[in-house]
Amino acid sequence: MENAQTLAGQTFVNPSMDSRPTLLEVRDLKVEFNIRGGVIKAVDGLTFDIKRGQTVGIIGESGCGKSVTARAILRMIPKPGRITGGQILYYRYSRYPDRDGAKKDVEVIDLTTLDPDGELIRQIRGGEIAMIFQEPMSSLTPVYTAGTHLNEAITLHRLLPIKRLGDQMVEAITKYRRVTKEEARQIAIEMLRRVGIPKPEQRVDSYPHQLSGGQRQRVMIAIALSTEPYMLIADEPTTALDVSIEAQILDIMRELQQTANMAIMFITHNLGVIASMADEIVVMYMGKQVERAKVVDLFYHPKHPYTQALLQSVPRLGPKTGARLASIEGMVPDPLNLPTGCVFHPRCPAFMPGKCDKLIPSWNKVGENHWARCLLYEE
Amino acid sequence: MLNYLLRRIGYALIMIVLVSFTSFIIIELPPGDFLTQKVEQLRARGDRSAEQQVEMLRVRYGLDKPFLERYVNWAVNFLRGDFGESFEFERPVSEILGARLGYTIILALATTLITWLLAIPLGVISAVRQYSWVDQVISVISFIGLGMPGFLLALIILYFAIIVFNLEVTGLFSPEYQDAPWSVGKVLDLLNHLWLPALIAAITGIGGLVRIMRGNLLDTLGQPFVEAARARGLKNRTVTWKHAVRIAINPLITILGSEVFPSIVVGSSLVAIVLNLPTIGPVFVDSLRKLDMYLAGTCIVFFTIMLLVGNLVADLLLAWVDPRIRLE
Structure with a gap:
């Protein structure tokens, strides 16, 4: 337990791996779904942070709480889910100076306390934290053109500076105004060009059914980035696409990230994709964070048995050995009836009887910038 | 688009002919016609000349002609804006429905x-x-x-x-x-x-x-x-x-x-x-x-x-x- 930081009178573990300023801090986040059969703990005690311009990967099997975490940040958890604990601290950098021209510093907002339909979260949602989704085929409303979608985001969130010449003939920006329809269209075309859509002047008027899957995901990225957000949440953005298209989309994201100094929270179950994208990785299993490390450490020195098993289940190129691909033993447990102790113990190759099924492991530091939730590493 | 519209209107015309023909057949199906009911009424009132009157009406309304001829006559007149005459009201249909x-x-x-x-x-x-x-x-x-x-x-x-x-x-x-x-x-x-x-x-x-x-x-x-x-x-x-x-x-x-x-x-x-x-x-x-x-x-x-x-x-x-x- 190091780097304990106090905010609002509470102490949390805030492991800092990166010297860049913090953008988002998720602290002990808990999300529950109250359904007829009981309570599903979709996210249970998640803690991580994202620096400005950093890419954090979140990996895990389907249903481990990755997507719910993303939606919790944007306060878009579907019914009957709700945040039952923890904080999501968003370090809001003022993009536009106030009316008097003074540039305000960072303001820390706990997103979990906001009204999910309120004005503030709607400014952040799409404008400062944008999101792209798994299903590019159906993420655009079928009856509106690409331009209409882009225009929505741009007119809602983009402001343009009103430039004035000051006393010393120096340009001083003191006021901002909303973009006009024509400007929004120009920005939209420019965004489509940047995500690599051919003939953007024409494509801007295309309906979704006239675009291919890859083009639709490019349009989604263009929409997300058109507002110049501080952070992009990418929820399995390439899962539904061909491998060649996947590579192109990932290239575009990397390239745009560098030019815009934008943070990315990359959610995937594809280990190959995450290895090429992320600086830091959070591994989740059944709503719990099991390991967190720099990408290199995680791939070369995985500590948690779940992470180790996950990495072994990736097929590798090489001479045929005839050996079967390693898979993780057992079944994903029923989320309504989680195992006692460590939730992974029934499937764990390093299961220690009498210990793993009784004790709940805590969050242990297992190396430099490396944490795991496993009893193997507890004194 | 214009092509589509014209085609749709063409189908609509065919549909109208089929529907009107079918409905004519269905109206014909029950035994008797309007005049058999009329005869019953006249007889009940003790009108002796009922039969003759009915024959006259039958010729007037064309009910003595075969079914197909009656339909074609009515349909052709329909196109001219003459929808025929109502037996019941003894007035042109167009006047009643107008x-x-x-x-x-x-x-x-x-x-x-x-x-x-x-x-x-x-x-x-x-x-x-x-x-x-x-x-x-x-x-x-x-x-x-x-x-x-x-x-x-x-x-x-x-x-x-x-x-x-x-x-x-x-x-x-x-x-x-x-x-x-x-x-x-x-x-x-x-x-x-x-x-x-x-x-x-x-x-x-x-x-x-x-x-x-x-x-x-x-x-x-x-x-x-x-x-x-x-x-x-x-x-x-x-x-x-x-x-x-x-x-x-x-x-x-x-x-x-x-x-x-x-x-x-x-x-x-x-x-x-x-x-x-x-x-x-x-x-x-x-x-x-x-x-x-x-x-x-x-x-x-x-x-x-x-x-x-x-x-x-x-x-x-x-x-x-x-x-x-x-x-x-």
């Missing part, structure tokens, strides 16, 4: 308008607040509306209007305007009389439409593009109306053409009888009972035309609303 046709269309349009104006918002509220008390109340009321026949509702309202509130609800005009020439006052008087019958006729349609709208919208609200729209920072109201309702409404437009409009034209006949409205409905029902073929046939052709026009309008509306089905 004014009624206009009122029928006005009433049908008013009913459709009320149906949509009420059903869509109610369905949307019901879906957006699924399982809330508002949803429960709307659902119960729409099931009652769905289950209650329009004429029964008309009778109940008639009872309350006349006995309890002492209102005048029958007919489409006040007595002073009944035969008056058209004026602003007459139009206002018409509107004043129109809303209640239109509402009664609408209620049976509203129930079903609310349920369909609710179901469609619930499906649509679960679509990824709705979540994506929310993630753009749009207001809930914008997400619901601009993105979800816009998609969920498509099946309703199809229903508008193929079910709602025709069922209002035909189905409100019973309501029209109860409320004594000067529409085609009551005349049509009566003509079928009396085997008054030319009158019945003309009514059927008009209903068919309304249905086909309704369908065409719905299809054009759908193409306008949804780019995916626009014809290139």
Whole structure:
């Protein structure tokens, strides 16, 4: 337990791996779904942070709480889910100076306390934290053109500076105004060009059914980035696409990230994709964070048995050995009836009887910038 | 597009011929014709010359000719604007239906308008607040509306209007305007009389439409593009109306053409009888009972035309609303 930081009178573990300023801090986040059969703990005690311009990967099997975490940040958890604990601290950098021209510093907002339909979260949602989704085929409303979608985001969130010449003939920006329809269209075309859509002047008027899957995901990225957000949440953005298209989309994201100094929270179950994208990785299993490390450490020195098993289940190129691909033993447990102790113990190759099924492991530091939730590493 | 329109109109014409021919056959099917009923009446009155009179009438109306010839004659005259003569009223069909046709269309349009104006918002509220008390109340009321026949509702309202509130609800005009020439006052008087019958006729349609709208919208609200729209920072109201309702409404437009409009034209006949409205409905029902073929046939052709026009309008509306089905 190091780097304990106090905010609002509470102490949390805030492991800092990166010297860049913090953008988002998720602290002990808990999300529950109250359904007829009981309570599903979709996210249970998640803690991580994202620096400005950093890419954090979140990996895990389907249903481990990755997507719910993303939606919790944007306060878009579907019914009957709700945040039952923890904080999501968003370090809001003022993009536009106030009316008097003074540039305000960072303001820390706990997103979990906001009204999910309120004005503030709607400014952040799409404008400062944008999101792209798994299903590019159906993420655009079928009856509106690409331009209409882009225009929505741009007119809602983009402001343009009103430039004035000051006393010393120096340009001083003191006021901002909303973009006009024509400007929004120009920005939209420019965004489509940047995500690599051919003939953007024409494509801007295309309906979704006239675009291919890859083009639709490019349009989604263009929409997300058109507002110049501080952070992009990418929820399995390439899962539904061909491998060649996947590579192109990932290239575009990397390239745009560098030019815009934008943070990315990359959610995937594809280990190959995450290895090429992320600086830091959070591994989740059944709503719990099991390991967190720099990408290199995680791939070369995985500590948690779940992470180790996950990495072994990736097929590798090489001479045929005839050996079967390693898979993780057992079944994903029923989320309504989680195992006692460590939730992974029934499937764990390093299961220690009498210990793993009784004790709940805590969050242990297992190396430099490396944490795991496993009893193997507890004194 | 023009090509498409012309083709649709061509199909519509063929359809009208088929429907009118079939309906002629069906009207012919019961034994006897209008005149056998007439003979019975005359005999009952003890009229000796009944047989001769009937023979005269039979020749006059062409009932002595074979079926096919009668149909062709009527159809050819129909194109010239001569719809034949009603046996019952002994007046040209065009004279009987003339004014009624206009009122029928006005009433049908008013009913459709009320149906949509009420059903869509109610369905949307019901879906957006699924399982809330508002949803429960709307659902119960729409099931009652769905289950209650329009004429029964008309009778109940008639009872309350006349006995309890002492209102005048029958007919489409006040007595002073009944035969008056058209004026602003007459139009206002018409509107004043129109809303209640239109509402009664609408209620049976509203129930079903609310349920369909609710179901469609619930499906649509679960679509990824709705979540994506929310993630753009749009207001809930914008997400619901601009993105979800816009998609969920498509099946309703199809229903508008193929079910709602025709069922209002035909189905409100019973309501029209109860409320004594000067529409085609009551005349049509009566003509079928009396085997008054030319009158019945003309009514059927008009209903068919309304249905086909309704369908065409719905299809054009759908193409306008949804780019995916626009014809290139």
